[in-house]
Amino acid sequence: MVLSLLLLCSQVGLGQTGLVAYIAGGTQNYSQLSIVDVSTGQSEYIGESALDAFPAWSPDGRCVAYQSRNADGVCIRLAYPREDIPDEALTHQYPVNTDPAWSADGKRLAYISYTDSNPFPLIQVYDFETAQESTWGGDQQGFVSVAWLASTDLMQALNPEDLEDVKTAGLLKLRDEAEKTGVLTAIGVSTDTPPLSTELYVVTPSYSLPLLPLLTTDSSRFVKYGLRPDHKARQIAFESNEGGDREIFVLGRRGIINVSNHPAADWNPVWSPDNNWIIFESFRNGRCGLYSLLVNTGNISPLIVDTAYNCWAADWSPDGKWIVFVSDMDGVPQLYRIRPDGSQLKQLTEAAHAALSPVWQPKTKEMETTAK
C-alpha cells in the first residue's frame, strides 16, 4: 500500500500528465492531427485527416492550431481536444497557409502564406479578437518560418549607438511599433537573385529588419534556419552554416555564440521551459541523435543517440522534467519520452503508421488548480 502510494506520488510528481499533440501518418494519403494522453498512453485522432501538419498548442493548452488541406489549398485549423467545441478553419486571404505560431497571450496566430502568383511567401497574422487577418513585415516577402518574441527585451538591449545611421533609424522605428503591436522573428530569403541566402528578421506589421547585420558584418554569406526564441525572448537560437556546416548559434545580450560547434550538422534547437537548456539534433555520432546543451556553460551531452536509428523532433514537457521525441528505433517512427538525464525511456505510441511532430501541451488552468 505504502509502495503504491509512493509510486502514485512519484508518478504525479514526475509531471507525467497532459497531452501530446502529434501527426499520425505522414504519407501523401494520410496524415492526421492526433493526441496521446501521456499518463494513459491512449491515442485519439482529432484532426481533419487532410494532410494535417505542424501542430501548435495555444498557450492556455486548450487548442491546437494545425495546417490542413482544403478545397482552396492549405488552411490553418483549430482543434479543441477534450472540449465540446467543433474543429474550425480560419478564413484566409491566400490559398496556402502553413506553420502556425501562437502569440504569448494566445490572442493571435502568425503563419506563412503563399499567394497564387508570388513564389515568395508572406507572414500573415490572425487576430482572434477582430477575426481579421493582416500581413506583417511591410514590403518584405520571402519569409519561410516565423515565431513570436514574447517581449521586446532583446530588441531593447541592442545598442543603436554602435550602428550606422540607416540601420539605426530602421531599428528605432521598428522598436517603437513593436512596443504597441508585439514583434515576430522570422527566417526570410534575403536575396532575390541566385544564389539565395536567408536572414534572421525581426518583424512588425509595417517593418522588417535583418537582425544579424546589426551585430556582425558578413551575415549575408550564410543561410540561417531553425529559429527558436527562448520563452522570455531574451535569446534566440538559430542555425547557420557559418563555419562550413550547420551549427546552432545563440543570439543574446552577450552577442552571437556558436554553441554546438561540431563538423557534423547540428539543427532544430528547442529551449527548456526555464531557458537553461537546449535540446538539439546532431549527426556527430553518424545517425541523427538528440543532445542536450547547458546554455550558460556550453557543455553538451548526448541525450539519446545510437548508430542504428534516428531520434528527432524533441519537445519539453511544461515542467521541464520530460522530453518527447520521435524515433525509428523500432522501424516505423513513433513517439517516445525520456528524462532530461537520459533515463526512463518509454514508448508513447504504438501504431502501424508513423507518429511525428510531437508538441507537449502547456499547463492548463485545470492542471495548475490540481497542482495547488
Place this chain on the structure above:
Amino acid sequence: MNRCLHYVLILVLLSLMNSAAFARDENGLLALIQLPNNGIPSVIERSGTFNAVLQNEAALSLSKDTESIPLEAVWTRLPGGDYSAACTIDESVPLGVYALEARHGDQVDINKRAVYVIEEVPDNYLAAHVTDVHIGKERSPSKGVDTFTAIVNEINASDAILTLITGDLSESSDPDQFRQFLEIMDLCDTPTFVLPGNHDRGKNYYELFFGPLTYAFTFGKDGYLSFDTKDYLIASEFSGQDNFLYYYRRQIRPTRWSIGITHRYDVSMGLRSQITLFVDDPLDYLLCGHVHREAEERDGIPWGQTRIIITPAAVDGVFRFLKIDETGLHAQESIHLGMTPLDKN
C-alpha cells in the same frame, strides 16, 4: 570505351542467360528479400561487399539459370525487425547479372536482376535518364507500354551501363501498372534504379514493390542520392527524410561527382532538405522530371552551384543519355522516338 563495351556485352550475355529466374512473390511484391531488388540493385566488384535487407535471416545465394553460388553473410538485426546481411563476393564468382535467392525454412524468395557482379565501372561511362513513364495513362495510345519498351530497346542498343528512372513509373499507383512497369524494366540490360513520383504515391504500393524512398549508392567513382519529393509542402519538414538525406549525403561525400535523383524540384519544397542538399554540402547535379519538358531558365536551383537536369517524359517517347567523366556529368540532347507528346495533365 572498349572497356565499357566489354562490360556491356558481358551484362547483355549474362542477362539473357538469367531470363528464366522467378522474382518476388506471386503478386510481384517484395517478400523475404527487400533489398537489393531490380529497382534498387547492388552493383558490386569481385571481393566487394553488398548489404541485403531481409525480413528474416536466410540462406543466401546468387543464382542464374541452374547455377547457384552460396553467399557467406554477416547478419545484423535492424530497427523494425528486418535483418541486414553483409555479403562478400568471392574472387571466383563469374561476372554477370544474378538473382538473389533466399531460403528461410519452407520460404524461398528470388529477386531477379538484384546483383550485378562487374569487373569495374569505367571512369567514363554513359547512363540513361528516363522519367515520367506513366504506365496506364489512358490518353497515351499504348498506355505508356510501347513508349517505355521502345526506350528500353534504345538503351539496350546503346553503350549505357546504368539507367536511372526518376518517378511517375505508374499513372495511378495501381499494382497492375507497377507489375507492367517491372515486366518492361526487366528487359533492360543495365542496372535500373527507380524512385517514386507523385503519381506513384496515390496509394501505398510503391514501397511494397520497390522498397525505400530515400537511398544512396555509389557507381564507380560517383555517388547517387535518391530522395522523395512526392509532396513538397509537408514531405521533408518532419517525416524523418531530412535525417536520411543528411546521412546519405555524408556517405557519398568522398565520391567524384555527387548526383541527386528525384522526381521534381520546386523552390518551395522543404527548406531543410534544400539546405542539406544545395547549401551546406551542395550536390554537383540534380536529375529530375515531372514537368514533361526540357529545362528552362526558371528551373534552376537558386541556392548555389547544383546544376539541374530535367528530362522530358518517357510517356511522350523521350529520354536522354548522360555522359559522365572526369570533367563532369554531360547531359546529351534528349532522344525523341517519334511519339506525339501528350499534355502533361
